[in-house]
Amino acid sequence: MQARVLEMSILLFLVFFPLLSLGHKLEGCEDSWCNNDGPVIHFPFRLSHQPKHCGYPGFELHCNNKKGTILELPSSIHLVIEKIDYVSQKIHLYDPDQCIAAKLPILNLSQSNFRNTDDPTVLFNCSAPFTDTNDGYLVPCLGSSGYQKHAVTSTLSLDFFLSGPRTKIHQYPYSDSTFGENMLQLNWPIPLCGNCEFKGIDCGLRDGTKLLETHCFNRTMTHKGTTCMP
Structure with a gap:
């Protein structure tokens, strides 16, 4: 009889102990x-x-x-x-x-748990008028007197964008919409x-x-x- 009670006690302990442990863990x-x-x-x-x-x-x-x-x-x-x-x-x-x-x-994501898989973007200065199109985004917060800054996906042909009064600044591993939409x-x-x-x-x-x-x-x-x- 005592052996049977002991077996039941051990069984109940094995069943409920993990639940008690988990409950404490989630407190x-x-x-x-x-x-x-x-x-x-x-x-x-x-x-x-x-x-x-x-x-x-x-x-x-x-x-x-x-x-x-x-x-x-x-x-x-x-x-x-x-x-x-x-x-x-x-x-x-x-x-x-x-x-x-x-x-x-x-921003250096190699030092964090997060990763970015977007196509890289080229940022450049432009002195000519430019509006947002499917080919790029205006980045108004980086603008300066006489110049606007624009973000263009580097996989596009940049010959047109970098001709004339346009100067390439740098390439970044983020999408052009990240620059243009603040997201x-x-x-x-x-x-x-x-x-x-x-x-x-x-x-x-x-x-x-x-x-x-x-x-x-x-x-x-x-x-x-x-x-x-x-």
Whole structure:
């Protein structure tokens, strides 16, 4: 009889201990927002006030005084997150100062978890009138007296654009629309959580590993969405 009770006790422990462990692991990791219209924040992202186990290293976010969701990239570049696509693992950003073109030249994504797969763009000065077309974008925030700056995809023929009163400045690994529309789209290859998101289940760090391994799981606690206050 005692042996039977002991077996049942061990079985119950093995069943419920992982759930208790997971519940502790998720404490403070509820879905969050900087504002009601902003992107939902959960793993691999976390807000700065949440425990570190809520997110993957390098995915910390914070809310600014206008309740914008801020991602800090290398060289202290702060961009606002417009959208997070957790399934395709893409993030859409914009510059609150309305001149992302001024920040891109010093941005080095090799020092971050995020990558860009756009075709490169050539930036050049032009003294002649120019309007936005399918062949490029005017970048008004970089303009100067007597000159306008324009972004053109480098895969296009540049002979026309660089003839006459036009001077090539530099080539950058971002799309021409990034310069012209003040928007930047990046993806993150690691951690791989898109499959979990597609199935409608959660993704998080696996317990007891120092290798930053992730896995899919179902939460054992209710999502209590919280709004971050700056």
